[in-house]
Amino acid sequence: MTHEEVRALLAMSAAGSLDAAGERAVRDHARDCAECAAALRTFSELAAVLSTRPAPALPLGLLLVTQARMTAELAISAERRRSVWIAVAAALFAWMINMATYALIRWWRPELSPVLAWLALSVATACVAAPAAAIVAQKRRMERRMS
């Protein structure tokens, strides 16, 4: 390696970030080159001081405030997950009830047109489900506000 090539590796050598071959090349060159040896010493001193800088003190109370906020965030996340599961379960339940009721209507009044029966059932379900969903959402909003 040339002097310039080694020169470019000195900082990385002091940072301990050279591979074995690079490290060997730097050491070999520095043995015969006073300029690079001096620079390497400087970088090594810098690295030593940088590694031992005093750490800033954590402000009093920051840890507790952070942990409290994390606990609250966990509760919100859990609530969100629960809401999704409730919505999925409710949708599945409504679908099953709908299908069962449709089968019941077809059995009870076979002369009714299937399309008409299905439409009537859908309208009836929507009329019941929409206000129920609104009431549940309102209740949860109030619960969140209270907590």
Next chain:
Amino acid sequence: MAEDDELASLVERYQHRLYRYLTRLVGPGAAADDLFQQTWLNVVRQLGRYDGRRSFDTWLFAIAHNAAIDVLRRRPGESLDEQTGSWPAAGPDALDMVLNAERAAILASEVDALPALYREVVTLRFEEGMKLEQIAEVTGAPLSTVKSRLQRALEILRRSLSDRWRKEDLL
């Protein structure tokens, strides 16, 4: 509850390292405190996306890095985005004497004066002891970029410290 306890112990374990990293990036005070809290809140929110095979250290510091980016972008000349301008070239060699407390204090102020991009790699390499590959993961920068940032940072420090120590007769 178990999740809560595990997170609490993680906060306790990493509190000093994370706070030191954030303080080096944005300076001491309210900004570092806010970022500390924001980082941990983001950890809670992104916990489901954590890949257990990855190092938690690098994942945590990457979250902190991303949180700090926005704060630093609002400060003129402090962005963590890649900069295209050139920095002063390295000067002559000088430092041969043993470092004393005064020189260390000067070094601290010189490190604080480095651009945030360089300050970050210096902190992650020397204070956090991260390998260059880990630093690349934290900062989202290519390995070659991390190498050149670290090299430039050390060159700038060496040059400016040589000048200052010489002026103050510390050499």
